[in-house]
Amino acid sequence: MSKLINAYRRILHTYPIIVQSIQTSMLMSLGDICAQTIIERKNLGEINLIRTARFGSLGIILVGPVCAQWFRFLATTIGTKGSAVALKKVAMDQLLFAPCMMLVFLTTLNTLERKSWEETQRHIKANYVDIMIANYKVWPAIQLINFYIIPTYYQLLLVQSIALFWNTYLAWKTARKID
Incomplete structure (x- = not known):
């Protein structure tokens, strides 16, 4: 097991963006599969693999x-150590990055789904506020722990591991039909 962990560390330090993008893509794909099977109650044979691939592709090309x-x-x-540093990072992450990233995410997802600009706007209006409220219930505490305890190279791994549940929610929320 330690050989596997050491190999992961070496690859992560050598190719951080590639490794983090692949792990994000895998966990986003798994989140969509969970949304389809657990929340939407589809059998494995009913899973929309194109939807899963689209959601996973956002992990590798964007998220x-x-x-x-x-x-x-x-x-x-900002730095890497200390409670003041962690608090500043959480503030920047939640007040600047999260709202902007969610808009980019929703717009890109709708573009990949080949929705018109009008449909995209309706979809964002229908989902954005709910998603951001859910975000603020989940992520500030997780990010505080993440920024305070976890070394920088492993922060995205922790976030994406916990985000399996978040990705399940996002996949379900964004796949719903908008009237």
Whole structure:
């Protein structure tokens, strides 16, 4: 097991963006599968694999790389240790990054689904506030622990591991039909 962990560390330190993007994609795909099977109660044979691939592709092309760079930016501009540093990072993360990233995420997802701009706007209006309220119930506490305890290189892994549940929620929320 220690050989596997050491191999992961080496690869992560050598190719941080690629590794973090792949792990994000895998966990976002798994979140969509969980949404379809657990929340939407589909059998495995009924899973919409295109939807899962679309959601997972957001992990590798958008969420993984952007979040990896964001965590690196926070570490270099604010620091890496101390409670004041952690609080500043959480404030920046939740007040600046989360609202903007969610808009970009929803817009990109709707674009991948080939929705018109009008449909995209309706979808964002129907989901954005609910998603952000849920975000503020979940992420500030997790990010405080993350920024205070976890080394920078492993912060996205922790976030994405916990985000399996968040991704399940997002996949379900964004796949619902809007009237």
